Amino acid sequence: MALSAAAAxxxxxxxxxxxxxxDATRPGMERVNAMILDKASSHVELVPEVARYLIDSGGxxxxxxLTIAASMLFGRSTGSEVNFAAAVEFMHNAxxxxxxxxxxxxxxxxxxxxxxxxxxxxxxxxxDFLLGQAFMMMVDTGNVEALRVxxxxxxxxxxxxxxxxxxxxxxxxSSSDYDEVIGAKTATLFExxxxxxxxxxxxxxxxxxxxxxxxxxxxFAFQLVDDVLDYRGEAGTLxxxxxDDLREGKMTLPVILALKQATPAERETIVSALGRxxxxxxxxxxxxxxxxxxxxxGRTIVRAxxxxxxxxxxxRSLPASEMKDILxxxxxxxxxxxx
Amino acid sequence: MALSAAAAxxxxxxxxxxxxxxDATRPGMERVNAMILDKASSHVELVPEVARYLIDSGGxxxxxxLTIAASMLFGRSTGSEVNFAAAVEFMHNAxxxxxxxxxxxxxxxxxxxxxxxxxxxxxxxxxDFLLGQAFMMMVDTGNVEALRVxxxxxxxxxxxxxxxxxxxxxxxxSSSDYDEVIGAKTATLFExxxxxxxxxxxxxxxxxxxxxxxxxxxxFAFQLVDDVLDYRGEAGTLxxxxxDDLREGKMTLPVILALKQATPAERETIVSALGRxxxxxxxxxxxxxxxxxxxxxGRTIVRAxxxxxxxxxxxRSLPASEMKDILxxxxxxxxxxxx
Numbered sequence: 001m002a003l004s005a006a007a008a009x010x011x012x013x014x015x016x017x018x019x020x021x022x023d024a025t026r027p028g029m030e031r032v033n034a035m036i037l038d039k040a041s042s043h044v045e046l047v048p049e050v051a052r053y054l055i056d057s058g059g060x061x062x063x064x065x066l067t068i069a070a071s072m073l074f075g076r077s078t079g080s081e082v083n084f085a086a087a088v089e090f091m092h093n094a095x096x097x098x099x100x101x102x103x104x105x106x107x108x109x110x111x112x113x114x115x116x117x118x119x120x121x122x123x124x125x126x127x128d129f130l131l132g133q134a135f136m137m138m139v140d141t142g143n144v145e146a147l148r149v150x151x152x153x154x155x156x157x158x159x160x161x162x163x164x165x166x167x168x169x170x171x172x173x174s175s176s177d178y179d180e181v182i183g184a185k186t187a188t189l190f191e192x193x194x195x196x197x198x199x200x201x202x203x204x205x206x207x208x209x210x211x212x213x214x215x216x217x218x219x220f221a222f223q224l225v226d227d228v229l230d231y232r233g234e235a236g237t238l239x240x241x242x243x244d245d246l247r248e249g250k251m252t253l254p255v256i257l258a259l260k261q262a263t264p265a266e267r268e269t270i271v272s273a274l275g276r277x278x279x280x281x282x283x284x285x286x287x288x289x290x291x292x293x294x295x296x297x298g299r300t301i302v303r304a305x306x307x308x309x310x311x312x313x314x315x316r317s318l319p320a321s322e323m324k325d326i327l328x329x330x331x332x333x334x335x336x337x338x339x
Numbered sequence: 340m341a342l343s344a345a346a347a348x349x350x351x352x353x354x355x356x357x358x359x360x361x362d363a364t365r366p367g368m369e370r371v372n373a374m375i376l377d378k379a380s381s382h383v384e385l386v387p388e389v390a391r392y393l394i395d396s397g398g399x400x401x402x403x404x405l406t407i408a409a410s411m412l413f414g415r416s417t418g419s420e421v422n423f424a425a426a427v428e429f430m431h432n433a434x435x436x437x438x439x440x441x442x443x444x445x446x447x448x449x450x451x452x453x454x455x456x457x458x459x460x461x462x463x464x465x466x467d468f469l470l471g472q473a474f475m476m477m478v479d480t481g482n483v484e485a486l487r488v489x490x491x492x493x494x495x496x497x498x499x500x501x502x503x504x505x506x507x508x509x510x511x512x513s514s515s516d517y518d519e520v521i522g523a524k525t526a527t528l529f530e531x532x533x534x535x536x537x538x539x540x541x542x543x544x545x546x547x548x549x550x551x552x553x554x555x556x557x558x559f560a561f562q563l564v565d566d567v568l569d570y571r572g573e574a575g576t577l578x579x580x581x582x583d584d585l586r587e588g589k590m591t592l593p594v595i596l597a598l599k600q601a602t603p604a605e606r607e608t609i610v611s612a613l614g615r616x617x618x619x620x621x622x623x624x625x626x627x628x629x630x631x632x633x634x635x636x637g638r639t640i641v642r643a644x645x646x647x648x649x650x651x652x653x654x655r656s657l658p659a660s661e662m663k664d665i666l667x668x669x670x671x672x673x674x675x676x677x678x
């Protein structure tokens with residue numbers, strides 16, 4: 001897909017939105033980062049060693065920023081938004097540690113995955129530690145309703161990962177199966193991040209619902225774009241290797257859409273590359289050529305853009321504010337990453 | 340160690356204590372078992388398949404029984420003890436699923452470990468699901484103080500497992516390192532199980548403390564005996580293979596004590612068998628012969644018996660009751676398993 005002037009403009013203004021989010025949440029995020037550092041510590045040396053390796057590896061901390069932003073949108077700060085934000089980031093990092101074991105990934109955020117340095121064992125156990133700490137931080141707020149949101153999210157995320165596992169290399173996977181997987185494994189944590197943020201900020205039921213829907217739609221858009229970038233990204237953009245999803249046999253939307261239209265020969269090309277750890281650049285190129293033929297990457301981006309619109313629509317009922325503007329911009333940035 | 344008549348008698352009367360616990364907690368445990376079945380269900384088929392394989396595999400459900408018993412000791416039933424008990428069992432099963440991945444175990448409770456049937460991936464993810472569900476059940480009670488106990492336990496258990504991992508095959512491991520490992524990885528969940536049970540039952544601060552201490556000491560005794568049985572058990576007694584700890588390089592007390600006194604040649608025999616997956620019955624027999632020479636299995640049991648005494652002492656301040664009697668008997672049974 002050619003980079004049009006309009007798309008380039010949009011990408012620039014959306015990148016601005018991310019900078020604005022960064023600026024607006026800076027004071028809150030300083031407290032979040034301090035809490036993250038504190039709660040990743042342990043007298044068992046290996047725990048902070050592994051935890052900090054991942055935590056300090058240059059993740060954007062988008063989810064906790066969204067929690068802080070959501071709380072700021074409603075104006076009240078009780079301090080609990082800091083706990084919620086740090087808890088959300090810990091849950092995310094726990095998931096990454098466990099995912100790398102599940103996917104047998106070698107790379108994460110542009111460097112060796114923790115499991116390559118300390119083994120699968122440490123990744124599983126330190127992930128468990130981070131989950132426990134996430135719950136501790138939530139408990140410290142005494143907010144049972146927010147705890148319900150987070151613990152439900154933990155179960156649903158795991159279910160989503162199991163479903164994705166069960167569908168590995170399953171050629172009958174439908175696009176609604178895919179929606180179910182990414183809704184559970186990705187959108188649920190975005191949704192929880194913004195919902196508990198709104199709760200901490202003193203949102204009423206309508207405000208809480210608005211932010212929940214915003215986060216959910218944003219999460220869908222985010223994952224759809226991620227799944228495009230896995231095929232199209234420049235090396236290093238995502239901090240993992242282009243084609244990893246293909247090699248891992250992940251049934252993402254670009255594959256699902258392609259299999260639906262592919263000729264028998266094209267189908268054979270895809271199937272022989274899918275879930276094979278030794279799929280090289282040539283085979284990957286052949287698969288991407290099939291995707292281009294049926295525009296499955298472009299159509300995946302169109303879906304992401306629909307979710308972006310739904311995310312900004314979710315905010316519509318809220319009064320105008322700079323933060324609302326920023327959040328809408330963040331949603332647009334999510335889709336613009338694909339260009 | 341010869342089986343003395345006194346020990347045999349004690350073993351019989353202690354087994355009675357377990358039967359009495361089973362009888363006394365039966366109505367509560369029926370509700371717990373129903374909740375376990377309900378909360379292990381999921382529309383993602385693989386989740387209940389893996390979860391139930393483990394849950395239905397004939398574990399004694401000792402921890403949830405202790406939660407129910409602890410609540411009954413204080414007489415009040417709010418129903419939350421059922422949630423607490425089911426949550427404790429889910430946490431235990433989540434730990435087992437993850438442990439089997441960490442230890443690369445083939446067997447669990449006398450049959451193939453879940454990871455041998457569905458892979459490490461499913462074991463990691465279904466463990467995560469069970470953890471999330473455990474928190475959900477706790478949240479449903481609205482009891483923030485109990486949630487604090489449980490989430491703190493989750494972190495400490497993971498830390499203990501990491502410490503054990505870090506000490507794998509580390510010949511400098513001391514008996515106080517060992518205490519730290521089993522205190523965290525095993526005693527913490529027993530302690531949480533009885534403490535939240537007491538809370539659900541309406542215990543005052545002293546009662547809660549008594550049950551917390553009882554559970555902690557019981558947990559120590561339980562793990563010490565487990566670590567003896569790993570060398571001494573008849574095949575099938577523990578549902579895993581005799582010598583697994585040795586093959587996995589686990590620095591349990593019988594090894595630690597033996598290394599302290601061993602001649603250079605004996606030390607060499609132990610070291611060459613420790614952490615080697617192919618250590619066979621002959622080598623195991625040589626190691627156990629060294630243990631017998633320094634009575635390290637017997638001395639480990641003596642330590643367990645000290646913890647049993649401390650467990651029953653912890654109950655001393657409580658008024659006499661049948662349940663108190665049963666709990667004291669359960670502690671004695673724990674040590675008698677070693678004979």
